[in-house]
Amino acid sequence: MSIRSTIAAVVAVSATALTCTHAFAQQAPAPAAPVKNIVLVHGAWVDGSGWKPVYDRLTHDGYHVTIVQEPLTALADDVAATKRVIDMQDGPTILVAHSYGGSVITEAGVDPKVVGLVYVAAHAPDVGEDEAALGKKTPSYTAKQAGAVQKTADGYTFLNPDDFASDFAADLPAKQAQFESQSQILTAASVFSTPMDAAAWKTKPSWGIVAAADKIINPDLERWYYERAHSHTTVLEGASHSVYESRPKEVAAVIEEAAKHAQNG
Structure with missing residues (x-):
């Protein structure tokens, strides 16, 4: 083969390689940017201030x-109320919930702006299910305590203040737990027995945190929810139901993980 022919062959091979590399680059999608909008949803008997x-x-x-x-x-x-806040977001959003709030985001999370769900010691029922019935199948420590959950004459519930610190907030400072026990948001009993109309975790990626020392929701029920939803699951040993307050570093880390990876499948 002449020098001219050899050079021509090398050029042809190089051009083919460049073409293939260019085609591969076009086919490979760039990683999605992290989601910047986070919406936090609280559970029963408390308000949003616990997320601070x-x-x-x-x-x-x-x-x-x-x-x-x-x-x-x-x-x-x-x-x-949750959908109103989702509507206020300017783009893709991670929806996070604690406790009963998990039922709320399971329905609200079907909104197209929501690209990922994070369950923090939370319920995650399926369509037609309700958390009260599921809780009876896997009862919590609190559910077995006579008189722990109180009800008003008009059907609103609250946790007996004498049981609040040990059951809801065992790993919070005593003064903080005492204040929260006396500042509870009375919660309609009906919220716990209303069946789901939608289950966003079936179509959206999800992350779940098990509070391993939870007395309000049985940790085994939390594990079951997250396994069924194929959630990326983190178990925090020794964490009470107030895990979002007592272990904010670990909880925030899971939320940020969801924000970084929700749009990448």
């Missing part, structure tokens, strides 16, 4: 964080 330790960490890391204040008067009312 997590809020502080997320905003410090550059996230836009909004906290829903649910009325706790009916599941539909709480879902509507």
